[in-house]
Amino acid sequence: MVSGGRRIFSEWLGTAFLLAAVVGSGIMAQKLSGGNAALALLCNTIPTGAILVVLILVFGPLSGAHLNPAVSLAFALRRGLSWPLAGGYILAQLAGAVTGVLAAHTMFELPIWQFATTARAGTGQWAAEFVATFGLMLTILGCVAKTPSATPYAVGLYITSAYWFTASTSFANPAVTIARALSDTFAGIAPGGVLAFIVAQLIGAGTAVLLGGWLWASAEYKGARQKPVIGGQTG
Numbered sequence: 001m002v003s004g005g006r007r008i009f010s011e012w013l014g015t016a017f018l019l020a021a022v023v024g025s026g027i028m029a030q031k032l033s034g035g036n037a038a039l040a041l042l043c044n045t046i047p048t049g050a051i052l053v054v055l056i057l058v059f060g061p062l063s064g065a066h067l068n069p070a071v072s073l074a075f076a077l078r079r080g081l082s083w084p085l086a087g088g089y090i091l092a093q094l095a096g097a098v099t100g101v102l103a104a105h106t107m108f109e110l111p112i113w114q115f116a117t118t119a120r121a122g123t124g125q126w127a128a129e130f131v132a133t134f135g136l137m138l139t140i141l142g143c144v145a146k147t148p149s150a151t152p153y154a155v156g157l158y159i160t161s162a163y164w165f166t167a168s169t170s171f172a173n174p175a176v177t178i179a180r181a182l183s184d185t186f187a188g189i190a191p192g193g194v195l196a197f198i199v200a201q202l203i204g205a206g207t208a209v210l211l212g213g214w215l216w217a218s219a220e221y222k223g224a225r226q227k228p229v230i231g232g233q234t235g
Contacts, residue, residue, distance in 0.1 A: 019100025116188025
């Protein structure tokens with residue numbers, strides 16, 4: 001059995017790598033795209049989806065690879081994760097997310113501490129974050145209930161897709177949202193937009209938990225609560 005300390009450390013390290021990939025690929029994309037926003041977004045999307053698959057495969061057997069406070073809260077509500085451990089996960093995810101952003105800035109020789117100026121607000125953006133997180137949680141819950149081995153690939157593919165079909169480019173993760181406010185780069189979000197994004201994400205996750213309990217109300221779904229080999233982001 002994996003100790004609580006190793007599980008929490010895994011959440012910190014996994015989330016740090018996730019944000020290093022999200023922000024770092026955004027910086028690289030902006031440098032190389034020649035001002036083509038669509039190309040820059042594509043170059044940001046592919047590494048994000050790919051790293052999610054890798055991180056869930058690596059850290060899933062250790063911590064479940066939540067990498068996302070909304071996911072940890074959802075599994076605590078489903079009684080698949082104790083509340084004290086969920087609290088440890090969330091703190092580790094927040095710290096890891098900030099660490100990943102600082103690592104990306106260091107690698108690209110940018111100022112370490114920044115505040116984003118890219119405004120992301122409005123009804124469309126908030127609705128997009130609700131949809132993005134709702135869909136992510138349904139993807140996780142459905143896979144864990146029926147095809148757990150497919151979860152890493154399903155999550156990576158979902159986020160890759162949601163980058164493009166949501167107006168917000170699918171943050172779908174409170175830790176990611178907070179950390180991206182600390183990067184005035186392609187992936188940034190102005191601090192004033194963070195709270196509304198997180199509220200929309202948590203409502204989306206909660207709605208998915210309620211619906212998931214009805215869609216997968218079988219013994220398999222109930223049993224899967226004890227085996228949360230899952231992941232979460234985003235874009």
